[in-house]
Amino acid sequence: MRSFRVLLLHELRSTWLSWTTWATWALFLSLLGTIHWYAILACSRTPMPWTPTEAVFRWFPLPLLCILPLLTMRSLAEERRAGTLGALLTTPASALAVVAAKFTSVWLTWVIFWISFAIFPAVAAHGLGASTDPRIFDGVTLGGGIAFIALSGLLHVSIGMLCGSRTRSPGLAALMTFICLLGLTVSGGLLDALPSDGWEWLGWLKEPADHLRTVGHLEDFASGIVDSQPVVLYLTGCALCLGLTVLAIETAD
Amino acid sequence: MADDATQPDLALEANRLTKRYGALTAIEDISFKVGPGEIVGFLGPNGAGKSTTLRILAGRLLATSGRATIWGESVALEPAKAKQHLAYMPENNPLPEDLRIREYLELRARLKGVEEDQVELRVDQSMHDCDLQGRAGMLIAHLSKGFRQRVGIADALLAQPKIILLDEPTIGLDPHQILGIRDLLRSLRGKMAVLISSHILAEVEQVCDRVIILNRGRIVAQGRTEELRRDLLPSLGHRVVAACTHAELERLTRAMDAQSTCREVRMTGDGWCEFRVVLSPESPARNQLLSSLVSAGLRVREVAEEQAGLEDIFLAATRRDNREART
Numbered sequence: 001m002r003s004f005r006v007l008l009l010h011e012l013r014s015t016w017l018s019w020t021t022w023a024t025w026a027l028f029l030s031l032l033g034t035i036h037w038y039a040i041l042a043c044s045r046t047p048m049p050w051t052p053t054e055a056v057f058r059w060f061p062l063p064l065l066c067i068l069p070l071l072t073m074r075s076l077a078e079e080r081r082a083g084t085l086g087a088l089l090t091t092p093a094s095a096l097a098v099v100a101a102k103f104t105s106v107w108l109t110w111v112i113f114w115i116s117f118a119i120f121p122a123v124a125a126h127g128l129g130a131s132t133d134p135r136i137f138d139g140v141t142l143g144g145g146i147a148f149i150a151l152s153g154l155l156h157v158s159i160g161m162l163c164g165s166r167t168r169s170p171g172l173a174a175l176m177t178f179i180c181l182l183g184l185t186v187s188g189g190l191l192d193a194l195p196s197d198g199w200e201w202l203g204w205l206k207e208p209a210d211h212l213r214t215v216g217h218l219e220d221f222a223s224g225i226v227d228s229q230p231v232v233l234y235l236t237g238c239a240l241c242l243g244l245t246v247l248a249i250e251t252a253d
Numbered sequence: 254m255a256d257d258a259t260q261p262d263l264a265l266e267a268n269r270l271t272k273r274y275g276a277l278t279a280i281e282d283i284s285f286k287v288g289p290g291e292i293v294g295f296l297g298p299n300g301a302g303k304s305t306t307l308r309i310l311a312g313r314l315l316a317t318s319g320r321a322t323i324w325g326e327s328v329a330l331e332p333a334k335a336k337q338h339l340a341y342m343p344e345n346n347p348l349p350e351d352l353r354i355r356e357y358l359e360l361r362a363r364l365k366g367v368e369e370d371q372v373e374l375r376v377d378q379s380m381h382d383c384d385l386q387g388r389a390g391m392l393i394a395h396l397s398k399g400f401r402q403r404v405g406i407a408d409a410l411l412a413q414p415k416i417i418l419l420d421e422p423t424i425g426l427d428p429h430q431i432l433g434i435r436d437l438l439r440s441l442r443g444k445m446a447v448l449i450s451s452h453i454l455a456e457v458e459q460v461c462d463r464v465i466i467l468n469r470g471r472i473v474a475q476g477r478t479e480e481l482r483r484d485l486l487p488s489l490g491h492r493v494v495a496a497c498t499h500a501e502l503e504r505l506t507r508a509m510d511a512q513s514t515c516r517e518v519r520m521t522g523d524g525w526c527e528f529r530v531v532l533s534p535e536s537p538a539r540n541q542l543l544s545s546l547v548s549a550g551l552r553v554r555e556v557a558e559e560q561a562g563l564e565d566i567f568l569a570a571t572r573r574d575n576r577e578a579r580t
Contacts, residue, residue, distance in 0.1 A: 002363070002366070003364055006360065006363040006364055007364070010360055014351065017351070018351070082347055082349070082350070083343070083345070083347030084347050084348065084349050086313055086343065086347070087343060087346075087347050087348075088364070089312075089313060090311050090312065090313060090336065090339075090340075090341040090343075091336060091361065091364040091365050092333050092336045092337050092364070092365060092366055093364050094332075094333060251315075
């Protein structure tokens, strides 16, 4: 436990002292700020069935695919390339403690990124006056959405860690993470879109499609509906990916 | 960590370690022991399996078969316990570029289980031992190769382990730094067991109590330098300078037993001849070379016994193994 604590503090410190983290954060905020801005403009022209905050969360796969790989790629692949991961494992710290500390650090950073998004609705509400339209600062959607991102982030970050453990190239780790996350977020929608009425033999895909509709899960959470299915999916998926990462690290040269 | 009351007889034991990568055998049947406080040199040509063996002992690589124990703990079965007694400095010593020396050593001390109130003290002590005090605040990225090696050795000393494994510790160091590291290693004798892999034979000879010689993944010789000298180079060489002619030298050669040799090295212009006499272990002249030369009618100016160095022993051991492999 001491190793985990020491490594986590070191990882957090290294992450937040790195200019790449701040550059990635700036990119993240620029992306979400732009989406939020256009959502407010759209809502001001025509009444929309969604709030600007909901609109931003519907674009959730975009930062997931573009930003998260940038956070996870350095964690293990970079250390494997430099050889410092092997040196770390010559101490009494276990591979589990190393992976858990790196995972927690990236996960916390990812959640902090999303919490920082709250600045935009807050600034908009302050600038435009919350009395103009109380939906400008949609606290329930914001809280539910960030809670979902924290939960789903367990699986998404662990996928990034697993990809990073398989290569010494940070660029390749980011690409592998992008492909895996794309598969995970898009597959649910693709399976759901299959014309299963005409193709009865594809009927068995309905259930997995329901499990994998990430954006649907986010909308449920944002509207206050907590289903146990995605909770189990993300928790077990995270445990599986981290377990495989520990095995990969223990056997890596 | 184990206290002295529970000190095992052996600091480190490798028992029939074998590592195979598919059809390639990196090391085979490697067995040796290192006692507490002993300094042992690990020699071998490139690709002999030195680093592979050290990585197995450090718990960074699983052996295909065999058993490695560190301070009585199995490296494969109880890696965390074994690593508590061990420090390992790998070849090329990878270090995080974005940390300062002190930050790095403090992190390593905490990971190695040094008590929080002792961390600063141990870091200061290690930096002092490795002459790093003036550079505590320097970024590792800005360090020269020599200072990076020193940081690696300081890291190895941090938790005062029972065993230190050093893979090429003086590679890239200048002669002054090598002397410093040599003195430092000597100061560890009796306190920690040290296993040093090195290509620099003179360094190993001066520092180590014993040597282990690897060739093509197998141990070809191990023991104290004198034992290996007796075993591998039993013939005794002498450099002789005497006043003699070619004919007298030939007569002397014929008079020797079949296993001994006498070879002219050079003839000086003023009538002195320098030659080399190599006596077999059975030669009757072994203990009375000078009187034998005088009774043969030679005027002797100089007789010097040639002490075979570790380099000769190393070459003899690896050549013998290569010869055996060919036959």
